[in-house]
Amino acid sequence: MSSLDEFAKLVENARQGEKDSLDRLADAARVRLQEYVFRLTLEQDLTQDIVQETILEMFKVFEKLKRGERFWPWLYGIATNKLRNHYGRQWRHKTLSLAGAGEIGEADGRDGLADAVTREFKQIVLKSMDELQPRHRAVLTMRCYDEMAYSEIAKVMGCSEFGARAVFCRAKKALAKRLGGYGLGRSSLLIVLGVFGKITATSEAAAANVSVTAATLKVGLTASLAATATSKTAIVTLVAAGVIGGGSVAMVSSLGGNDAGAPQVKTQGLLDVQQQGAEAFAGVQECWHFFPEGPGKPLMMRLMESDSGGGVLNCRYLQNQHANYYYDGVTVTINNYRCYNADLSVRRLPTDGSELRDFISRVEGHRGGMEYVADSRKGLLVVLERNAGDDRRVWRVDRHEAVLEEQYFQTDWPASVKITDNRDAMHKRGWTWFRLSGQINGEEVAGTGRVPFVYEAIAERYPWLDISVGNRLRIVDTGAEAGVCDSGGKIVARYEGGSFFEGLARPWMGLHTIDMVRRDAGGRKVWFETKHGAVRGKAEVVLTFDAVKLVYEIDLGRDVIDRITFFEKSNGEQDAMGEVRFSYLQEIPPTSGDFATPRPTSSAGRRWDRLGTFWLAKLAGGGW
Numbered sequence: 001m002s003s004l005d006e007f008a009k010l011v012e013n014a015r016q017g018e019k020d021s022l023d024r025l026a027d028a029a030r031v032r033l034q035e036y037v038f039r040l041t042l043e044q045d046l047t048q049d050i051v052q053e054t055i056l057e058m059f060k061v062f063e064k065l066k067r068g069e070r071f072w073p074w075l076y077g078i079a080t081n082k083l084r085n086h087y088g089r090q091w092r093h094k095t096l097s098l099a100g101a102g103e104i105g106e107a108d109g110r111d112g113l114a115d116a117v118t119r120e121f122k123q124i125v126l127k128s129m130d131e132l133q134p135r136h137r138a139v140l141t142m143r144c145y146d147e148m149a150y151s152e153i154a155k156v157m158g159c160s161e162f163g164a165r166a167v168f169c170r171a172k173k174a175l176a177k178r179l180g181g182y183g184l185g186r187s188s189l190l191i192v193l194g195v196f197g198k199i200t201a202t203s204e205a206a207a208a209n210v211s212v213t214a215a216t217l218k219v220g221l222t223a224s225l226a227a228t229a230t231s232k233t234a235i236v237t238l239v240a241a242g243v244i245g246g247g248s249v250a251m252v253s254s255l256g257g258n259d260a261g262a263p264q265v266k267t268q269g270l271l272d273v274q275q276q277g278a279e280a281f282a283g284v285q286e287c288w289h290f291f292p293e294g295p296g297k298p299l300m301m302r303l304m305e306s307d308s309g310g311g312v313l314n315c316r317y318l319q320n321q322h323a324n325y326y327y328d329g330v331t332v333t334i335n336n337y338r339c340y341n342a343d344l345s346v347r348r349l350p351t352d353g354s355e356l357r358d359f360i361s362r363v364e365g366h367r368g369g370m371e372y373v374a375d376s377r378k379g380l381l382v383v384l385e386r387n388a389g390d391d392r393r394v395w396r397v398d399r400h401e402a403v404l405e406e407q408y409f410q411t412d413w414p415a416s417v418k419i420t421d422n423r424d425a426m427h428k429r430g431w432t433w434f435r436l437s438g439q440i441n442g443e444e445v446a447g448t449g450r451v452p453f454v455y456e457a458i459a460e461r462y463p464w465l466d467i468s469v470g471n472r473l474r475i476v477d478t479g480a481e482a483g484v485c486d487s488g489g490k491i492v493a494r495y496e497g498g499s500f501f502e503g504l505a506r507p508w509m510g511l512h513t514i515d516m517v518r519r520d521a522g523g524r525k526v527w528f529e530t531k532h533g534a535v536r537g538k539a540e541v542v543l544t545f546d547a548v549k550l551v552y553e554i555d556l557g558r559d560v561i562d563r564i565t566f567f568e569k570s571n572g573e574q575d576a577m578g579e580v581r582f583s584y585l586q587e588i589p590p591t592s593g594d595f596a597t598p599r600p601t602s603s604a605g606r607r608w609d610r611l612g613t614f615w616l617a618k619l620a621g622g623g624w
Contacts (some may be wrong), residue, residue: 008068136171295351299510337559438580443470503613
């Protein structure tokens with residue numbers, strides 16, 4: 001009677017009044033519930049009480065069960081509610097030591113395991129499981145021993161499928177942490193769960209049927225992903241190749257191609273504001289936005305996508321702390337650039353404030369079709385969902401600072417996937433130095449800087465900038481602080497660290513340069529315009545200030561600024577004031593005397609507010 005069809009038939013017969021069918025269901029329920037409840041309580045007497053109460057409740061509300069195939073999740077839900085009521089606040093917190101745990105494994109039904117597993121190891125297993133939250137033992141039991149789908153677990157736990165995956169991930173992590181206290185690594189998880197299942201089985205025959213596989217521990221977006229989960233060895237191989245990490249998404253524009261040597265990948269957009277004709281998306285999309293340090297700071301993204309039938313969601317795009325990936329079903333392509341909208345509209349984020357949203361909407365002439373959330377927490381995760389033709393609605397808001405380490409924010413790509421790495425040397429390295437040079441109003445502008453391309457690099461390779469303007473000024477930004485000095489080294493102005501990177505590329509923030517520049521402008525209410533570049537694969541962004549206009553030339557394939565041209569506005573005319581060009585080092589020279597990290601300016605005195613993109617207009621106008 002293990003077949004779901006057989007149980008569904010028994011339920012239907014019982015609903016029609018056949019007492020024998022109802023009795024058979026109750027007998028099967030007692031056996032299965034015995035193991036489930038015991039694995040949560042580790043106490044024989046309490047288990048018997050909970051099982052008995054659950055069976056009585058089953059008889060009482062049986063007529064409320066409308067679908068036979070839902071019998072087991074429905075029954076587990078009743079038992080789980082009984083357990084939740086019993087544990088009260090302890091359901092979500094570490095429980096006290098359970099008195100009955102010491103005798104587990106001594107009962108005659110499990111003596112067959114004694115030769116294979118030492119008493120000491122069994123006690124480690126039991127103590128580690130004992131210390132978990134009851135809800136963590138519950139989700140491990142349903143997934144590992146009852147092989148329930150995440151959608152079924154979600155109904156039992158009273159949460160979304162996303163929430164069920166999250167609880168399962170946290171349960172595994174909590175168990176691994178406890179095992180680590182006994183010197184056991186993550187690789188022991190399968191063994192420990194298998195041993196626990198056997199020593200808590202109701203009989204030796206039941207223990208023989210316990211099997212926990214790597215596929216069971218896979219956290220996919222649906223139960224079907226577990227069947228295609230890769231082995232631990234395969235996962236390690238992908239990690240070594242740089243494919244699996246936590247989340248952000250690479251995407252290509254529809255400008256008709258890139259420069260020679262830049263990656264050539266199918267044109268596509270990520271939750272684009274406008275659909276793109278025949279290539280418009282026809283299925284279901286989920287775009288996951290993760291802010292490890294909170295909104296307004298680095299962003300990781302992950303795009304899940306189904307076919308037009310709305311079936312299984314698969315990870316298509318991933319932009320995480322390591323790199324930018326695109327999966328077309330056959331090949332994973334690793335690219336230099338982060339995603340940007342194919343129609344060159346500004347990428348909106350679900351955490352954008354109302355003033356930024358309203359300004360961008362005025363510039364572009366449309367609202368963007370997105371729901372927003374007001375939340376400033378670290379570890380914020382916001383999931384947007386869209387069906388074909390719909391606006392993007394907020395499906396889930398959560399907080400979990402370790403999302404990048406969790407499997408549900410990684411990929412479900414098979415181990416056999418082909419990997420094509422289109423990155424140049426500096427993007428593979430994750431950071432580089434750059435030079436800038438040019439003239440503005442007859443004064444030579446020269447400088448150096450360092451830019452990390454990925455979030456992972458910022459701890460050791462944090463961004464800095466050191467610019468000289470003739471013999472008159474020196475502009476320094478160390479990330480921690482920023483300032484302007486005159487020719488004698490006297491501090492003329494002091495600003496917050498990072499101020500002089502506004503209006504420039506900040507790829508470690510998780511957005512493409514074209515979006516970073518425009519969003520910086522929008523945040524200061526500086527009007528902007530976006531154009532296709534004269535060179536294939538390039539784009540132009542024009543920022544208009546009161547007296548100055550800046551024209552950015554952006555390389556979309558490399559995700560960097562090539563040049564900024566300065567114009568003066570006067571009497572309806574505009575005169576060229578000069579330009580600065582950026583060059584980026586593909587290879588790091590053996591000696592780096594030209595790229596010495598600048599010393600911070602003195603921290604004494606007043607620290608002014610951030611200038612935003614206005615610092616570039618101030619530079620052109622001879623400010624300070």
